[in-house]
Amino acid sequence: MRTLLHLSDLHFGRIDPATLAPLLATAEAIRPDLVIVSGDLTQRARRGQFREARDFLAALPQPQIVVPGNHDVPLYIVALRFADPLANYRRYITDDLEPYFRDDEVAVVGINTARSLTFKGGRINERQVTRVRERLCELPDTVTSVIVTHHPFDLPEGHPPEDLVRRARMAMEAFVACGADVIASGHLHVSHTTHTAIRYKLPGRSALVVQAGTATSTRERGEPNSFNVLAIERARISVERRVWRAADRAFVPGAVEVFDRTAEGWERASPPESAKEEPPPVGRAPVG
């Protein structure tokens, strides 16, 4: 079994500082095999914010797969936004925009979906999809594959299709054809878990889609700060939510969802164990 800690939307520059030490302590206690961070490390892509994010990542367990989000592209520094949109991200976080982790049980590939030309939307292109296919298609059947992006490939109820990463269907068809098992994303600041058979209706195969909420930011969208713990076995994946309880200054165990591998791909094995899986409020705040 492999344990993945899935954090997202840290938003240094607009964090709740009370969450940081408890998050580090919880991460240490979980002892993950890998930490994945699905983008929006900063609020405004400023150097000081990236330095804070860098120091926080350094205090988390290793190894890590990190991808940028739309907030990691400077919005107002126009020259930088178009000339070298991820200059600060590459300088302070990593210059690897196609990070890859592989051991004998899991393969995890990160994709950059942040772009200069859109303020908050994301996009994936054919070159990126080809790179992912090269990695996933060669994997033996014993390895579970995970794709990490900032922008989502599926949405909770109440979110319009415009919130999906652009070219999602093209990418998903390729990923699923190569046996992708899990797509892990962020951006919406809402926790959500589903599988691709519902939206994409791809024959014969269904991947698991896992959205993380915001781990540390005050930009919550109607739910407390949270992150995910994925326990990955070849035949079963459980997604456990850890939820910030401010009164206790702790991330406490939340809903656990279990998915089983079937001949048609990943299917839900049990209903959510808490009432927390209700759809988010319909009066939507802008996504982040």
Ligand SMILES: [Fe+2]
């Ligand atoms: Fe975002």
Ligand SMILES: [Fe+2]
């Ligand atoms: Fe965000």
